[in-house]
Structures are given as structure tokens and as C-alpha cells.
Amino acid sequence: MSAGEALIHARDLTKRFGDLVAVDGIDFDVQRGEAFGFLGPNGAGKSSTMRMIGCVSPITGGTLRVLGLDPARDGPQIRGRLGVVPQLDTLDNELTVRENLLIYARYFGISRREARVRADRLLEFVQLSERAKDTVEPLSGGMKRRLTIARSLVNDPELMLLDEPTTGLDPQARHAVWERLFRLKRQGVTLVLTTHYMDEAEQLCDRLVIMDRGKIAEEGSPLELIRRLSTREVVELRFPGDVPTVEPAVFNGQVARLEALPDRLLLYTDDGDALVPRAHEALRPSSVLVRRSTLEDVFLRLTGRTLVD
Amino acid sequence: MDYPLRAYEYWLRSYRRTWRGSVISSLVNPVLYLTALGVGLGSVMKHRGNALGVPYVDYVAPGMLAATCMQIASFESAYPVMAAIRWTRQFHAMLSTPLSIRDVIAGHQLYVASRIAFVSAVYLAIIAGFGAVHSPEALVAWPVAIVLGLSFSAPVSAMAAWLRRDEGFNALFRFGITPMFLFSGTFFPVTQLPHGFREIAYATPLWHAVDLMRHLTLGTASLWPAIGHVAYLAAWAVAGLALARRTYTNRLVT
Numbered sequence: 001m002s003a004g005e006a007l008i009h010a011r012d013l014t015k016r017f018g019d020l021v022a023v024d025g026i027d028f029d030v031q032r033g034e035a036f037g038f039l040g041p042n043g044a045g046k047s048s049t050m051r052m053i054g055c056v057s058p059i060t061g062g063t064l065r066v067l068g069l070d071p072a073r074d075g076p077q078i079r080g081r082l083g084v085v086p087q088l089d090t091l092d093n094e095l096t097v098r099e100n101l102l103i104y105a106r107y108f109g110i111s112r113r114e115a116r117v118r119a120d121r122l123l124e125f126v127q128l129s130e131r132a133k134d135t136v137e138p139l140s141g142g143m144k145r146r147l148t149i150a151r152s153l154v155n156d157p158e159l160m161l162l163d164e165p166t167t168g169l170d171p172q173a174r175h176a177v178w179e180r181l182f183r184l185k186r187q188g189v190t191l192v193l194t195t196h197y198m199d200e201a202e203q204l205c206d207r208l209v210i211m212d213r214g215k216i217a218e219e220g221s222p223l224e225l226i227r228r229l230s231t232r233e234v235v236e237l238r239f240p241g242d243v244p245t246v247e248p249a250v251f252n253g254q255v256a257r258l259e260a261l262p263d264r265l266l267l268y269t270d271d272g273d274a275l276v277p278r279a280h281e282a283l284r285p286s287s288v289l290v291r292r293s294t295l296e297d298v299f300l301r302l303t304g305r306t307l308v309d
Numbered sequence: 310m311d312y313p314l315r316a317y318e319y320w321l322r323s324y325r326r327t328w329r330g331s332v333i334s335s336l337v338n339p340v341l342y343l344t345a346l347g348v349g350l351g352s353v354m355k356h357r358g359n360a361l362g363v364p365y366v367d368y369v370a371p372g373m374l375a376a377t378c379m380q381i382a383s384f385e386s387a388y389p390v391m392a393a394i395r396w397t398r399q400f401h402a403m404l405s406t407p408l409s410i411r412d413v414i415a416g417h418q419l420y421v422a423s424r425i426a427f428v429s430a431v432y433l434a435i436i437a438g439f440g441a442v443h444s445p446e447a448l449v450a451w452p453v454a455i456v457l458g459l460s461f462s463a464p465v466s467a468m469a470a471w472l473r474r475d476e477g478f479n480a481l482f483r484f485g486i487t488p489m490f491l492f493s494g495t496f497f498p499v500t501q502l503p504h505g506f507r508e509i510a511y512a513t514p515l516w517h518a519v520d521l522m523r524h525l526t527l528g529t530a531s532l533w534p535a536i537g538h539v540a541y542l543a544a545w546a547v548a549g550l551a552l553a554r555r556t557y558t559n560r561l562v563t
Contacts, residue, residue, distance in 0.1 A: 084405040103318065
């Protein structure tokens with residue numbers, strides 16, 4: 001593969017299940033060393049896309065090249081160079097932590113001796129060395145996730161596919177997983193991940209696409225997307241009763257856009273503090289919060305919906 | 310191609326958790342069954358006049374051997390396969406590595422074949438210990454047992470991939486495996502069955518295995534019928550593998 005060629009190249013990529021169009025003709029490229037994210041609500045087509053890249057789901061239409069190869073023809077060869085963290089764990093709960101790694105290493109044809117060396121090193125990396133001899137069953141969700149990440153690294157992958165790596169984890173466990181992923185990113189491993197957490201995407205991704213109903217709605221770095229599609233700051237107003245109906249004009253051009261959610265009103269502005277007195281005077285909210293724009297705001301603007309519902 | 314062996318290793322490692330109990334039952338069960346049925350029931354029959362031409366233990370032992378192989382092969386292909394698809398999801402794990410569907414199937418069938426190879430070797434030795442082996446041809450019953458195992462493990466694993474819930478296995482064992490165990494010539498000649506049932510018994514793979522193994526341990530086998538029996542068992546195995554390839558693919562590669 002020549003330098004500069006994309007690690008993943010997709011054009012008009014499509015996946016249909018009967019009448020349902022899960023992925024509807026999307027284009028994207030992932031470069032070596034990048035952390036690339038697919039962001040979107042459940043059912044947006046993220047997992048279907050990941051499964052096609054992982055060569056476990058045949059494409060219905062379009063073109064897909066992974067590591068310069070064709071998944072339809074070179075599936076086994078591609079999979080040998082991928083590290084996959086699936087959405088649902090595929091650990092054997094009745095085997096020990098270490099055995100799960102050894103078995104998985106053998107699937108890649110790694111020798112027993114080398115598998116033992118790598119298993120011990122990876123358990124260290126995800127801080128599970130002390131649990132090596134325990135069965136997987138009683139481990140917490142976060143530990144199982146870390147084990148799955150360790151397992152996905154056993155073949156020294158060039159490209160890691162992480163499908164919702166931290167869904168269902170508590171905040172500490174999420175940070176522990178992020179910390180490991182950061183380290184991998186620093187080591188130059190290409191990461192492709194899906195998430196419906198905005199903070200996760202902002203933390204980890206150099207570049208991302210926002211997917212909605214099988215299509216790519218926007219593409220860019222988190223910062224670019226926020227700059228392009230939102231304002232610098234947001235003023236969040238909460239009310240004792242119903243959220244009032246109001247036009248942006250009330251704020252004399254200080255508000256670029258406003259969004260009424262069931263429980264609060266969002267005012268998009270470049271200077272939140274300057275807007276607060278006027279908002280108090282005009283709307284009499286029960287509480288006011290000024291914050292920076294996030295990807296959540298971008299998503300809200302693109303789809304009119306919040307991500308995690 | 311060592312890919313199927315990689316999948317096979319998973320099953321061996323998984324078996325290591327329960328091997329002690331499993332090995333003990335493959336030693337103890339034949340002794341118990343052959344003592345109760347062969348020696349116990351056999352001595353009653355001797356006093357009442359035995360129309361089989363050989364002592365009952367000699368008659369029933371190869372039948373029990375075949376029936377045991379059928380049960381183990383079916384059981385090892387039912388719940389473990391469903392587990393690897395739905396509960397441990399280990400087949401999904403395998404398929405995210407260089408392994409493909411045919412490696413996943415072959416690795417598992419190889420494991421079932423190994424289990425049968427061990428169990429049937431022990432069983433044959435115990436039958437010999439009961440003095441029920443009349444000819445060195447009995448050694449041929451060993452590979453026949455493995456083909457018999459595959460004639461069940463292949464279609465049952467195809468079914469396990471196809472089923473949505475494990476309740477379906479109840480039907481398989483209730484209406485398939487158990488009636489075959491009782492009526493396919495294991496304990497008494499199929500000719501004792503009324504017409505209609507007799508033909509069904511002849512169609513079961515178990516009957517072909519029982520008939521062949523009995524001729525082999527009693528030293529009365531002849532070549533062409535033997536080849537016919539093996540070919541019939543092999544046909545079930547091959548058809549089962551083709552079906553498994555489809556049901557595994559439908560379930561796992563979507």
C-alpha cells in the first residue's frame with residue numbers, strides 16, 4: 001500500500017436489510033494515524049458501517065477498501081490486521097481473563113509462547129494483571145470492556161474498530177477506557193470509533209462524521225463542526241413553568257439561533273455573559289447557565305433532536 | 310490449512326473445565342449399562358430362552374455404543390453451538406479474526422469427532438472386557454463411531470444455528486434422539502416393530518450404525534452392506550455440513 005493512501009476508503013457505501021436501508025450511500029476516508037468517529041443516535045447506521053469495515057457484514061452496494069484490500073475477497077487477510085472491540089462483549093465468561101486472551105491470540109495464529117508474553121503485557125496495559133486467573137463472569141462492566149480492548153490488541157493491529165467502547169459504563173470506568181485509548185492514539189494506532197456520547201467524540205476524535213438515518217450529515221474536526229455549525233457559547237435558561245415561546249429578534253441580534261427543548265431554552269450567541277442581563281429581563285427564567293458550544297449543539301441543529309434519548 | 314485447528318483449540322480449552330466429570334462418566338456409564346442390561350437382563354433372558362443367537366450382553370453392547378455416540382454428538386452440537394452464537398458469542402469473536410464460517414464449523418466438528426473418538430475407544434475396550442467382542446473386526450467399529458458422530462453433530466449444529474430459542478432442542482431430543490435410542494435396534498431387532506415403524510427405523514442413521522457395529526463386534530460383517538451403511542451415515546454428515554454452512558452464515562454474517 002502506498003503512503004498517503006487512505007486506510008479506509010468508502011464511496012456510496014450501502015447496507016440494506018430487506019427493505020430497511022441501514023447505510024444509505026455514504027462516502028468517507030480514514031487516514032493512517034487518525035482517530036475517526038462515527039457519531040449519531042441509535043439506528044443511524046454506525047454499527048452497520050463498522051461491521052462492514054470489520055469484514056463481518058457483506059456490503060450491499062458501493063465501494064469499500066480497508067487497508068487497500070477488498071473485504072469481499074480478502075476478508076481473512078484484512079481481519080488479521082484489525083483490532084475489533086464489538087458493541088456487545090464476546091468474552092467467554094466461564095474461561096479466565098488470561099485464557100480469553102490466549103484463545104483469541106491463537107485465532108490469529110500467534111504461537112502459544114508469544115501469546116503468553118503478549119497476554120501478560122496487555123493485562124498490564126489495561127491494569128487487569130491481578131485478575132488474570134479469575135473467570136470473566138464476576139468482572140465489572142468496565143473491566144470486561146478493558147479486557148475486550150486488551151484482546152483486540154493481541155495481534156498488534158494497524159487499525160482499531162471500537163463500536164461504542166464506553167456505552168453502559170460509569171464515569172470512572174469511561175475515563176479509564178479513554179485513558180487507554182489516548183495512549184494507543186499516541187502510539188500511532190489508527191482508531192475508528194462509534195459513539196453517541198458527544199464528550200467521547202470531543203475527547204478522542206481528530207475528525208468525525210455525524211450520521212443520521214443512514215446518511216452522513218456533516219464531517220469535520222470537533223472544533224470545526226462547532227465553529228461552522230454553532231456559536232461560541234450557549235445560554236441555557238430553565239423556567240418554573242412551561243418554556244416560553246420567543247423570537248430571536250427580542251435580543252437585538254445578540255442571539256444567532258434559539259432552540260426550545262421540553263425542559264429548557266437554548267440561546268446560541270458569541271458572548272453569553274453579555275446576553276444574560278437581557279435574558280433575565282425579557283424572560284424571567286428560574287436559572288441561567290452560560291457554557292461553551294459542544295457537538296451536542298451541532299447535532300441538535302442538524303437533526304432537531306438530542307442524541308441520547 | 311490450520312485455521313480450523315485454531316477454532317478447535319477453543320473447544321478443547323473450554324472442555325478442560327469439565328473434562329474430569331466427562332471422562333469419569335465415559336468410563337462408568339458403559340460399565341453400569343452393560344452390567345444392568347447385559348448381565349442383569351441377559352441372565353433373565355437366558356432362563357426364558359434367548360432367540361437372538363448370542364448372549365444378550367454381546368447383542369446390546371454395540372447398540373449401546375452407537376446410541377451413546379449419537380447422544381454425545383447431538384448434545385455437544387446443540388447447546389454449545391447455540392451458546393457460541395447467542396450467549397458467549399464466541400463464534401462472533403472468531404469471525405472478527407482471520408477465521409471464516411467454514412473454519413468455525415470445521416473446528417467444532419473436529420472437537421465433537423475427538424470426543425466421540427475418545428468415548429468410543431473406551432467403550433469398545435469395556436465391551437471387550439465384558440467378553441462381548443467376537444472378532445478383531447471390532448476395531449473397524451471405532452472409525453464407524455466417528456462417522457456416526459458426524460452424521461448427528463453436523464445436522465444438529467445446523468439446527469442449533471437456525472433455532473431462535475433453545476426450547477427447540479426439547480423437541481429434537483423428545484421426538485428425535487430418544488425414540489431413536491429406544492427403537493433403532495439398540496435393545497431389540499427392528500424386525501420386532503410393526504410395519505410402518507420398521508421402515509422409519511431403517512431410515513434413521515442410528516439403525517445403520519447399530520447394525521454395522523453389531524456385525525463388526527460379532528464378526529459377521531460383510532463388505533458391501535458395510536460400505537452401504539457408512540455411505541448412508543456419511544451422506545447425513547455431508548448434508549448436515551452443507552446445511553450448517555447456510556444456517557451459520559445466515560445467523561453470523563449479516
